Structure formats: structure tokens, C-alpha cells
Amino acid sequence: xxxxxxxxxxxxxxxxxxxxxxxxxxxxxxxxxxxxxxxxxxxxxxxxxxxxxxxxxxxxxxxxxxxxxxxxxxxxxxxxxxxxxxxxxxxxxxxxxxxxxxxxxxxxxxxxxxxxxxxxxxxxxxxxxxxxxxxxxxxxxxxxxxxxxxxxxxxxxxxxxxxxxxxxxxxxxxxxxxxxxxxxxxxxxxxxxxxxxxxxxxxxxxxxxxxxxxxxxxxxxxxxxxxxxxxxxxxxxxxxxxxxxxxxxxxxxxxxxxxxxxxxxxxxxxxxxx
Amino acid sequence: xxxxxxxxxxxxxxxxxxxxxxxxxxxxxxxxxxxxxxxxxxxxxxxxxxxxxxxxxxxxxxxxxxxxxxxxxxxxxxxxxxxxxxxxxxxxxxxxxxxxxxxxxxxxxxxxxxxxxxxxxxxxxxxxxxxxxxxxxxxxxxxxxxxxxxxxxxxxxxxxxxxxxxxxxxxxxxxxxxxxxxxxxxxxxxxxxxxxxxxxxxxxxxxxxxxxxxxxxxxxxxxxx
Numbered sequence: 093x094x095x096x097x098x099x100x101x102x103x104x105x106x107x108x109x110x111x112x113x114x115x116x117x118x119x120x121x122x123x124x125x126x127x128x129x130x131x132x133x134x135x136x137x138x139x140x141x142x143x144x145x146x147x148x149x150x151x152x153x154x155x156x157x158x159x160x161x162x163x164x165x166x167x168x169x170x171x172x173x174x175x176x177x178x179x180x181x182x183x184x185x186x187x188x189x190x191x192x193x194x195x196x197x198x199x200x201x202x203x204x205x206x207x208x209x210x211x212x213x214x215x216x217x218x219x220x221x222x223x224x225x226x227x228x229x230x231x232x233x234x235x236x237x238x239x240x241x242x243x244x245x246x247x248x249x250x251x252x253x254x255x256x257x258x259x260x261x262x263x264x265x266x267x268x269x270x271x272x273x274x275x276x277x278x279x280x281x282x283x284x285x286x287x288x289x290x291x292x293x294x295x296x297x298x299x300x301x302x303x304x305x306x307x308x309x310x311x312x313x314x315x316x317x318x319x320x321x322x323x324x325x326x327x328x329x330x331x332x333x334x335x336x337x338x339x340x341x342x343x344x345x346x347x348x349x350x351x352x353x354x355x356x357x358x359x360x361x362x363x364x365x366x
Numbered sequence: 367x368x369x370x371x372x373x374x375x376x377x378x379x380x381x382x383x384x385x386x387x388x389x390x391x392x393x394x395x396x397x398x399x400x401x402x403x404x405x406x407x408x409x410x411x412x413x414x415x416x417x418x419x420x421x422x423x424x425x426x427x428x429x430x431x432x433x434x435x436x437x438x439x440x441x442x443x444x445x446x447x448x449x450x451x452x453x454x455x456x457x458x459x460x461x462x463x464x465x466x467x468x469x470x471x472x473x474x475x476x477x478x479x480x481x482x483x484x485x486x487x488x489x490x491x492x493x494x495x496x497x498x499x500x501x502x503x504x505x506x507x508x509x510x511x512x513x514x515x516x517x518x519x520x521x522x523x524x525x526x527x528x529x530x531x532x533x534x535x536x537x538x539x540x541x542x543x544x545x546x547x548x549x550x551x552x553x554x555x556x557x558x559x560x561x562x563x564x565x566x567x568x569x570x571x572x573x574x575x576x577x578x579x580x581x582x583x584x585x586x587x588x589x590x591x
Binding site for chain 1: 368437438439440441442443444576577578
């Protein structure tokens with residue numbers, strides 16, 4: 093199939109199948125309504141109405157340029173300076189896409205971990221304590237406790253507990269990425285957004301990261317962009333398939349990988365795309 | 367890599383269809399051997415049964431390999447799972463065909479019982495036709511045909527019940543018929559089981575097409591209720 097960057101072409105012909113989560117155990121924590129994202133005049137997300145279940149992992153998959161990362165970054169207003177985002181992003185009854193929202197406070201609740209591990213050029217301890225100090229936590233005992241809890245939740249504590257004052261830049265890729273997760277969860281967010289967090293990691297680190305995410309979903313709601321189909325299959329409860337700026341299919345991950353309703357989804361997850 | 371997978375899947379599909387045709391032939395030969403009381407043909411069939419078992423093992427190994435190497439999903443996964451499951455059903459159907467061949471030898475020159483002979487003939491015809499049609503349904507990925515075929519299995523079950531009743535009746539009428547009638551019972555049971563296995567293959571064809579796991583076997587459905 094020819095993949096055009098111009099999403100106004102062909103999309104009307106594409107079927108859509110969107111089944112929103114409806115699990116009383118995991119009520120919706122975040123939803124988007126009529127979300128559109130424009131880079132200049134170019135529309136990158138033409139239709140992004142999704143509901144995300146709390147304490148579950150939702151995977152966003154799709155080919156390069158399909159809009160999944162743009163969508164993810166919109167969820168905590170990371171696109172504010174580079175794109176125009178219209179529509180509502182509802183979080184606990186509040187539209188966090190409104191201009192008067194305190195973006196920094198909102199990002200404390202909706203944290204982000206990026207594709208490449210990006211620890212600060214500081215000690216392991218200070219990587220985590222940095223944001224806390226900015227928020228006025230100065231008590232050493234309180235800081236110690238949060239640093240330890242965050243590192244434990246990110247499954248890094250046992251490896252670094254004796255080296256907390258060493259530079260974070262000396263960590264391996266997998267460890268650095270888990271440090272970034274520890275840093276994100278230190279400020280106690282509700283939601284963790286992850287943009288291909290394992291794409292720069294080797295298989296062992298990837299497996300450890302996935303184990304960490306499965307543990308973390310007990311405390312956080314996780315939305316992850318991944319190019320790794322098996323990863324989406326392994327860790328997520330729900331999967332949204334993006335193509336040409338639209339969500340073509342959204343369903344439980346098991347449905348998406350065994351019996352998708354839209355042919356393009358089937359082609360994509362089977363590696364039969366193009 | 368995708369092209370490689372497609373080639374291997376096509377090969378797997380062809381091997382499975384070939385095994386299906388072999389099982390279809392074996393079932394036909396088994397019922398012919400019984401109807402004609404042809405001990406030589408029956409023994410030949412029994413001697414070649416291991417070939418079907420080997421094909422089953424080889425197809426299973428191939429499916430395991432493809433799952434491990436390519437981690438297929440959606441329709442690819444369903445096709446491989448269908449073959450993996452259906453291949454066992456076919457092998458079991460062939461085992462029952464082998465039993466029918468044994469019955470042909472065991473019956474020897476005992477006196478035939480016309481009413482049972484006719485009913486067995488009817489069952490044989492339905493069974494061999496079912497197994498031919500299930501292969502066609504698989505090749506054409508025709509889930510509707512598979513559902514229709516599963517309905518035919520009911521007729522096979524009815525005939526089996528009738529043969530059971532008539533056999534007991536014959537045994538009561540004349541104890542001399544006892545051994546012969548019990549062989550008819552066994553053959554009817556074997557043919558009925560072959561019908562059940564064909565129905566199971568039909569269920570996998572429905573799964574292949576729709577992703578839905580269904581119960582088409584009336585006997586199992588009754589148990590479920």
C-alpha cells in the first residue's frame with residue numbers, strides 16, 4: 093500500500109473499528125475528544141478520540157509518521173510550542189488542553205519518558221531529587237525516602253544503592269532508562285507516557301524494562317508508543333493502531349493481535365505492510 | 367523475511383492438504399475393505415498407517431518452528447493454529463479408519479446381516495463424502511461450507527444410533543449373530559467418530575475465517591447443555 097503523508101487522501105475509504113475500554117475495575121483516567129493536531133497547516137492528527145483505562149498499559153502502534161508520537165506528546169502538552177492542538181484532553185474531569193492550565197503541575201501528574209535515556213549530568217541521587225527540590229522538598233530524610241522508593245519501583249535500587257553519588261551518565265542504557273522512569277515517578281504522577289522507551293535497549297534490558305512496567309501499572313496508568321509488536325503483545329491490555337493520523341482500530345491487545353477487524357491493522361501487525 | 371514466511375506458509379498449507387487427501391483415501395479404502403470384506407486391502411492399509419503418523423509429526427514440528435521463528439499474528443497465526451489442531455484431528459480420523467480395516471479382517475466370512483450392511487453402507491458413503499468436502503472447505507477457506515458439513519454429522523450420529531438398536535435386536539433374535547453384530551457396532555462407532563473429527567476440523571475452519579472458536583459437534587453441544 094502506498095503511504096501518503098497527506099492524510100486527506102484515501103482515509104475516507106479506510107474502515108475504523110474502535111472499542112473503548114469498559115472495565116469497572118479500571119475506569120477511564122484520561123480521554124481525548126475531537127483531538128486534532130496541526131504542524132502549520134498540515135494536519136498530523138485528524139481524529140483521535142480515545143479513552144485510557146486506569147492502571148492498565150495501553151500501546152499505541154502504527155507505521156512511522158502515523159501520528160502516534162504526536163498524539164502521545166499532545167497528552168501532556170509537549171507539542172505546545174511546535175504544533176496547534178485542538179480538542180479536549182480530559183483528565184479527572186478537567187480539560188488539560190485549556191490555555192489556563194498550569195502545564196508544569198499537569199506534567200507532574202502526567203509524566204513522560206523518552207525514546208533515548210536522557211539522565212541529567214548529575215549524580216543518580218540528584219537526578220531524582222532535582223525536581224523534588226524545585227518543588228520545595230528540602231528535608232533530607234524525605235528526599236532519601238522518595239529516591240529509594242522511586243528507584244525500587246523502577247527496579248534499579250539494588251543495582252545503584254551503593255553508588256547514589258556517582259554520575260548518572262555512567263549507567264548502562266537500560267539502567268539509565270529505568271533511572272528516567274524513577275525520575276518521572278518520583279513526583280508521583282497518575283499517568284506515565286513512554287515514547288518507544290526500549291528502542292535503544294538490548295533484549296535483556298528491554299525485558300527488564302517490560303517487567304518494570306508491568307509492576308508499575310499497579311500504581312500508574314501507562315500509555316506507551318512502541319514499534320515492537322511483540323512488546324505491545326507482551327505488556328499491554330489495550331492497543332490503538334494509528335495510520336495516517338487516525339486511530340483505525342482500538343481494542344484489547346489480544347483482539348488486535350489475533351482477530352483485528354480492520355484489514356490494514358492485520359497487515360501492519362503481521363509485518364505485511366507496504 | 368515476509369516473503370520467506372509466505373513461502374513457508376504456502377508449503378505448510380500444501381503439506382497439510384496432502385495429508386488430508388491421504389487420510390481421505392485411507393478412509394475410503396477402509397470402508398471399501400469392510401464392505402467387500404477384503405482382508406488383503408485391509409491389512410495393507412494397517413501396514414501403512416505409520417505414514418500418516420509421520421506426516422502428523424512432521425507438520426507439527428513445522429508449525430512449532432514457524433511460531434518460534436516468525437511469531438505470526440492475526441490471519442497468519444490462525445492459519446498455523448488451524449493446521450496444528452486439524453492435523454491431530456485428521457490423524458485420529460485415520461486411526462479409526464485403521465480400526466475399520468481391523469474389523470474387516472475380524473469379520474472374515476461371518477454371515478452378513480442385510481439391514482446392518484445397508485446402514486453401514488450409508489454411513490460409509492456419508493463419512494467419505496464428509497472428509498472429501500472438509501478438505502474442499504479448508505482449501506477454499508469456506509466457513510459456511512464447514513458449518514453445513516457439521517450439520518451432516520448429525521445424520522451420521524442418527525445412523526450410528528439406529529445401527530446400535532438394530533444390532534442389539536439381531537443379537538436378541540439369534541445369538542449366532544452376536545459376534546458379527548458387535549463388529550457392525552464397532553464399525554458404526556468408528557465411522558461416527560470420524561464424522562466427529564471432521565466436525566472438529568470444520569470448527570477450526572470457522573476459526574481460521576472468523577477468529578471465533580465455536581462448538582459445532584452436536585454431541586459435545588448436548589454435553590455442554
